[in-house]
Amino acid sequence: MSTSSPIIIDHSNLSVAWAHALLEVMKPRERDLRPIVLTIGGFEGDQPSEVKELRDSLDDRLTALGKNSIDISALTIFPYKMWVRRGRPMCEPFSDLCINRFLPRMKGRNKKNRYGTYFERMMSFSGVNRDGDQVVNQLQHVIDLLNGKPRPRESALQIACFDPAKDHTGQPVRGFPCLQQVSISYDDQNRLAVNAFYPTQYIFDRAYGNYVGLCQLGEFIAHQTPFRFSRMTCFIGNPELGGVSKRDIASVTTMAGKVINP
Numbered sequence: 001m002s003t004s005s006p007i008i009i010d011h012s013n014l015s016v017a018w019a020h021a022l023l024e025v026m027k028p029r030e031r032d033l034r035p036i037v038l039t040i041g042g043f044e045g046d047q048p049s050e051v052k053e054l055r056d057s058l059d060d061r062l063t064a065l066g067k068n069s070i071d072i073s074a075l076t077i078f079p080y081k082m083w084v085r086r087g088r089p090m091c092e093p094f095s096d097l098c099i100n101r102f103l104p105r106m107k108g109r110n111k112k113n114r115y116g117t118y119f120e121r122m123m124s125f126s127g128v129n130r131d132g133d134q135v136v137n138q139l140q141h142v143i144d145l146l147n148g149k150p151r152p153r154e155s156a157l158q159i160a161c162f163d164p165a166k167d168h169t170g171q172p173v174r175g176f177p178c179l180q181q182v183s184i185s186y187d188d189q190n191r192l193a194v195n196a197f198y199p200t201q202y203i204f205d206r207a208y209g210n211y212v213g214l215c216q217l218g219e220f221i222a223h224q225t226p227f228r229f230s231r232m233t234c235f236i237g238n239p240e241l242g243g244v245s246k247r248d249i250a251s252v253t254t255m256a257g258k259v260i261n262p
Helices: 014-026 052-064 070-077 080-085 091-109 118-123 138-147 203-223 250-260
Strands: 007-011 036-041 125-129 132-136 158-160 181-186 191-202 228-240
Touching: 007 014, 014 036, 014 052, 014 203, 014 228, 014 250, 036 203, 052 070, 052 203, 052 250, 070 080, 070 118, 070 203, 080 091, 080 203, 091 118, 091 138, 118 125, 118 138, 138 158, 138 181, 138 203, 181 203, 191 203, 203 228
Parallel strands: 007 036, 191 228
Antiparallel strands: 036 228, 125 132, 158 181, 181 191
């Protein structure tokens, strides 16, 4: 049994937080039970700051190694740039656009999306209750609860991504969904937090884009409620480097070290 404490990473800059996570998984160690709890808060404005040089370096290596870019990984969680370009529409019409027009194009262009995307699960989760088959826009439901009076119990502010009916398979590698669920919390100062749970996360391949997408999702929800997006916290049960060698990413690792210790 592992007696080591969890790895806690807390920073206001998204790039610095990710750099700490990357260097942690680069350390030589046996497979253990040490999760990472990474939290980004205390930033000014709607989104945390980043270090452009590190983000650009990571994107260059992701492209060279045939991985998804940061923006593509973020987009699967929430299509933020499309939302901004269209004037930050409200949840219901934007969800219709994403599910009925944008998602079919994504699935047609890339077979990796054949199982779906996170924003699809959030905006159009299919299930069954006593009334039969239902499709739930979980984002709209959470937004409605946050706008109600009295304020909702936080245990109701949950957004499921993992669907046992679809995702409990015998495949040794599936690729989706790695993100199990998202929850929302708030405080007395009208600050809103996004909390995400990953049983496993590839820190090099996807984590940076995951953090960007989750923060953008937080801004989207806060925009339609009385709250201000203030923190993103990610629990990673089994952090892994990803499908790369340490030699392949040496330039990014070096820059990550410089970001942490300038």
